[in-house]
Amino acid sequence: MTNDPHAFGSLVFTDAQMQSRLPEDIYRALKKTMQLGTHLELEVAESVAKALKDWAIEKGATHFTHWFQPMTGITAEKHDSFLAPTKEGRMILEFSGRELLRGEPDASSFPAGGLRVTSAARGYTVWDITSYPFIKDGTLCIPAVFCSYHGEALDKKTPLLRSMEALNRQALRIMRLLGNTTVQRVITTVGSEQEYFLIDKELYLKRPDLVLTGRTLFSARPPKGHELHDHYLTSLKPRVSAFMRELEAELWKLGVPAKTKHNEVAPAQHELAPIFSIVNIACDHNQLTMELMKNIAAKHGLACLLHERPFAGINGSGKHINWSLATDTGINLLDPGERPYENIQFLLFLTAVIKAVDEYQELLRASAASAGNDLRLGANEAPPPIVSIFLGEELTEILTAWETGAPYRSERPRLMEVGASVLPHIPKDTADRNRTSPFAFTGNKFEFRMLGSAFSIAEPNIVLNTAVAEVLREFADHLERASDVESELSSLIRQTIRQHKRIIFNGNNYSAGWVQEATRRGLAVLKTTVDALPAWVAPKSIALFTRHQVLTEPEIRSRYQIYLENYCKTLQIEALTMADLVKKEIVPACIDYQNELIHLLKSKKTCGEFECGLEKRFLGQIASLSAALLNKLDLLEKTLAEGSSENDALAEARFYRDQVCGAMSELRLVIDELERLVAKKHWRLPTYAEMLFSVN
Ligand code: ADP
Ligand code: MG
Numbered sequence: 076m077t078n079d080p081h082a083f084g085s086l087v088f089t090d091a092q093m094q095s096r097l098p099e100d101i102y103r104a105l106k107k108t109m110q111l112g113t114h115l116e117l118e119v120a121e122s123v124a125k126a127l128k129d130w131a132i133e134k135g136a137t138h139f140t141h142w143f144q145p146m147t148g149i150t151a152e153k154h155d156s157f158l159a160p161t162k163e164g165r166m167i168l169e170f171s172g173r174e175l176l177r178g179e180p181d182a183s184s185f186p187a188g189g190l191r192v193t194s195a196a197r198g199y200t201v202w203d204i205t206s207y208p209f210i211k212d213g214t215l216c217i218p219a220v221f222c223s224y225h226g227e228a229l230d231k232k233t234p235l236l237r238s239m240e241a242l243n244r245q246a247l248r249i250m251r252l253l254g255n256t257t258v259q260r261v262i263t264t265v266g267s268e269q270e271y272f273l274i275d276k277e278l279y280l281k282r283p284d285l286v287l288t289g290r291t292l293f294s295a296r297p298p299k300g301h302e303l304h305d306h307y308l309t310s311l312k313p314r315v316s317a318f319m320r321e322l323e324a325e326l327w328k329l330g331v332p333a334k335t336k337h338n339e340v341a342p343a344q345h346e347l348a349p350i351f352s353i354v355n356i357a358c359d360h361n362q363l364t365m366e367l368m369k370n371i372a373a374k375h376g377l378a379c380l381l382h383e384r385p386f387a388g389i390n391g392s393g394k395h396i397n398w399s400l401a402t403d404t405g406i407n408l409l410d411p412g413e414r415p416y417e418n419i420q421f422l423l424f425l426t427a428v429i430k431a432v433d434e435y436q437e438l439l440r441a442s443a444a445s446a447g448n449d450l451r452l453g454a455n456e457a458p459p460p461i462v463s464i465f466l467g468e469e470l471t472e473i474l475t476a477w478e479t480g481a482p483y484r485s486e487r488p489r490l491m492e493v494g495a496s497v498l499p500h501i502p503k504d505t506a507d508r509n510r511t512s513p514f515a516f517t518g519n520k521f522e523f524r525m526l527g528s529a530f531s532i533a534e535p536n537i538v539l540n541t542a543v544a545e546v547l548r549e550f551a552d553h554l555e556r557a558s559d560v561e562s563e564l565s566s567l568i569r570q571t572i573r574q575h576k577r578i579i580f581n582g583n584n585y586s587a588g589w590v591q592e593a594t595r596r597g598l599a600v601l602k603t604t605v606d607a608l609p610a611w612v613a614p615k616s617i618a619l620f621t622r623h624q625v626l627t628e629p630e631i632r633s634r635y636q637i638y639l640e641n642y643c644k645t646l647q648i649e650a651l652t653m654a655d656l657v658k659k660e661i662v663p664a665c666i667d668y669q670n671e672l673i674h675l676l677k678s679k680k681t682c683g684e685f686e687c688g689l690e691k692r693f694l695g696q697i698a699s700l701s702a703a704l705l706n707k708l709d710l711l712e713k714t715l716a717e718g719s720s721e722n723d724a725l726a727e728a729r730f731y732r733d734q735v736c737g738a739m740s741e742l743r744l745v746i747d748e749l750e751r752l753v754a755k756k757h758w759r760l761p762t763y764a765e766m767l768f769s770v771n
Contacts, residue, residue, distance in 0.1 A: 084330035086134065088127055088208040096126040109204050110260070120172030127208060128157060128170040131215040139170060141178040141200035141219035142211075144231045145185040146637045148531045150362045151221075153178070154214050175217060176202050186640065188633030190227050197224040203232060206359050209329055218359055227630055231533035234625050235355055238540035239263060241623035245547035246400065246408075252554045253420055260403040263540055264520070266351030267361045270392035270528050271368055272343050272380040273315060275769035278761040279378035284652050288645075289382035289529070290447070292653045292739070293746040296388040297764035299342075311338065312771050315345065318375045322347070325367055331360045341390035342767045351397060351520075354536050361394075361532050377770065383527035384450035386763055387743075391451035392528035396535055399520035400424060400543075410519040416473045416483045419564055426474075426571040427550060428521065429464060431542035432514055433578035435619065436462040437599045437610035438542065439514075440525070442534040444607040444638070446645040448527035449732075453602070458513035458524055460607070461593045461600050463580040465512030471581060478572040511584035541625045548623075604642050605728045611635045639724040646731040650715055650739055657708050660760055661746055665701050667757040669694065693752065700749050707742040714738045 094102055101122045108115045131139070140152040159169035178200040185198070199222055206218035221230035228234055239262065246261035279285050284292040311319065315338075323333045332350040339346050347368075349360060365381055372379035384391035400408040408424045415421055432439060439462050443452070453459040466474070476483035509515055513525045523535055550567060557563035577596040582589065593600055601607040610616060612635045620626040626634070672690045679686055719730035750758060761769075 079327075082324070082328055083332070084328070086210040086328045087330040088130055089330065090207075092130060093123075093126075096130060097122060105204070115176070115204065117172050117176070120176050122172075124170050124172045124175040127175065127215065128168065131208075131210060132157065132168060134210050136210050136213050136215045138213065139174070139215040139217065141202070142216035143200050143219045143221040144358075144362060144531060144533065145221055145229060146188070146231065146634070147185060148231075148529070150366065151185070152214070152216065178219065185221075185229065186637045187223070187229055188636035188640075190223055190229065190629060190633040198222070198229055199224070203236065203355070205236065206356055207330070211329070211363075227633075228626065231531050231537075232355065232358070234537050234620075234630070235358060235533045235540075237625045238537045238544070238623070239354060241544040241625055242400075242540040242547075245544045245551060248551035248555070249423065249547050250402070252551060252560060253423070258402040258404050258406075261408070262401055262403070263354040263536065264351050264399045264401045264407075265354040265357035265532065265536060266349060266397040266520075267357055267532050268346055268348040268395040268397070269361065269364055269368075270339055270344060270346045270394065272341070272385055272392065273318065273345060273372060273377045273770055274343055274380065274766045276373065276376045276378045278766050278769050279380075281759070281761050282766070283656060284649075285378070285380070285385070287652045288649045289380065290385045290450075290649075291387070291763070291766075292649060292656070293743045293750070294386075294760070294763050295747040295750045297762065297767060299764070299768075314375060314377065314770050318371060318377060319345075319347075321374070322367055322371045325371065326360075326364060329360075329363055329367075331363060333364075339390070339392075341386075343770060344390060344392065351399075354532075354540070358532050358536065365529075381529045383445070383447035383529060386767065387450075389763070389767065391457065393451065393457055393524060394526045394528050394530055394532065396523040396526060396532055397517070397520050398523060398536070398539060407519050409516075409521070411470070415470065416476065419568070422473075422477070422568050423550070423564065425470075425516075426568050426575075427543055427546045429578060430571050430575045431539070431546045432462060432464055433575040434546070435538060435542040435616070436578065437601065437607070437613065438538050438616050438619075439523075439535065440599065440601050441607040441610040442538045443523075443525035443527065443530070444601075444604040445527055445530065446604060446642050446649075447529060448525075449603050451527060452525065458511060458584050459589065459600075460525075460602050461584070461590065461598055462513055462525070462578070463584065463593065463598065464521075464578050465509040465515040465581055466579055467509070467516060467581065470516060471579065474572045474576070474579075477569055478576070480569075509581065509584075512580070513584065537625060541619055541623050544623050545619055603732055604638075605725070605732045608635065608638050608642070608728070609725065611638070636724060639728050642728050643724075643731050646735050647715070650711060650735050653739055653742065654708060654712055654715070656760075657704065657742070657746070661704065661749060662701075664753050664757045664759065665697060665704070665749060668753045669697050669701070671754070671757070672697070696752055697749075700745060700752065703745045704742070704749065707738070707745050711735075711738040711742050 093105065097105065101119050104116065104119045105123060107113050138154040138156050140154045142150055142152050145151050157168045157170055179197065200219035201222065203218045203220050208215060208217045210216065220228070220233045220236065222228055222233060242263060243261050247258065250258045250261065282291060284290065319336050323336070326333050326349070333347050334350045336345065336347050338344070347364065349364070351357065352360065368379045368381070381392065383393070402408065408420065409428070411421050412418045440460060451457045473483060475481070513523065515522045515524065523539070526532065526535055553567060554560055554563055577598065580589070590600060611631060617628055617631055620631055621628060672694045676682060676687055676690050714734050719727040721727065750762065
């Protein structure tokens, strides 16, 4: 099915809807608030609420909700009916300006990292006017931010919006210094590629570890994985294709233009990429995409897995953030243009990003840290846990020429040699692809590839926006003081390249030598979440976020607490699920198989090596593996029962990483051996091969 162009955004209260349904003065007031962040009068809100309600009811909506993004990383909603009783006892359809502007969902159960204990328990949702309302499942969803009684951010959206403002402020200063007087706004554009797995729903439901933790906690590797690369970019299986068509059509109605879809490297793995948009909307859209993926999969008898590593030994899933800067006049500030060597504006913004990534590399790494992503980063299909930048040959040559003052060979149009005279010559991109790099320049944008598939894209964008804002601030401060801006610009670019070129690495990030080389260069190698998270509360990070009013110190500290708690809880749930499954599934399977073998042995009249060799051999193996199983189960349960001896969140996270994960790995080895040994009829849990090759 091709998507009907008229259906695009049909469930979104778009600008066109606003314009046609609102009185002109109200529309103008609303646009002013959207674009300049000015205060919205209640009277305007009343008028918008009425138009919004009429539109939503025409579209069949019966309820409304503020739709927000608390620190759980997913979205939240609390539906209220449009129906309201009158004094006379009748029911009328109502939706006021006040209800549009603000909600109080209570929502006291969301993680707040101590913020709401110290201030107040109330949480408010406030309409995020910059993102359009939409209808989902018969409910009018009003994108909202979520904050405490005192206005502290309790969500991911508030600091994202603040970081966009910070970046805009500083980038405009630079544009003016470059002599541009027309640009009114600089925004971040983002396109997020989303990887996911699809497996059969029935098999999924038979794996409580998948249901409860999102990943398989054990199971032997299948005889076949992605070795033959016979899944990557192959044609879609009919069930997958039907799922993708429906997903795209639904996303289309919600104004999310899914552009590319294809099979990924691992069996049962796929990817979807929308066309990029302004970052806050990209963030909303990615949340909607993940939610719809799960719901639509269920309708097709499928389960969509968004975990970073659902199957050990099989490629995991990431989320790539394509990131660039654009002006309201339509210029991509990271577009090198025809002659990048002479393009001062491009070079200034490029070097600003290089400096920002180098100076805040730990923070960027921390923005991609989670228990799930620890299983993926550095495992030869995702970047290692070291932030570096890939620029490609041509840009690196240009920067080197700038740094050393050496002449740069003339910029000739570069043509790609495809090797056959009948084929046309294709203009060469300024950068080749380097799929191993965590932060790669890809023509006119950067692609941050560290993020795990289940993440909200908010954090890395908050970090990138704010870090780049800070560098632009430093540049602007410096240039505004200069008597000769033009010559100062050149020396600023040169100096920035010299000081931050250590972050540029065009080689293979998967190679063993890179870790040593990165260490030699002084880059941060932060292997696990526990190593990475403290970057959030480093004095430098606190200074960054507070200076640009993106997060206050209490907000940063509360987030740090939430990330640590989330890490510990995730691992605790995994460990408990594993122990439970051993007792409920693995031990009974072993006993059944053991009994069957004993029964067979007993039924035989003679039991020499010839008659009973097989049974005896398998019984022996079962006995020794079962003993090891119980031993390792005891170790895991004892570790959990004793818990961490220290009363500090970071120490507790360290305990989970070192003790609990260690005990889980040891237990897993034994279970995987048993799975290979025990007869299928006794092993009721679906295997990797069954799950990965289940969908046709
Ligand atoms: P690949 O898989 O080769 O990285 P895709 O075509 O799958 O490339 O994805 C590229 C993504 O980058 C798309 O989401 C696209 O919309 C996005 N993109 C393109 N240009 C920009 C830009 N200027 N700013 C942000 N994102 C962009
Ligand atoms: Mg990509």
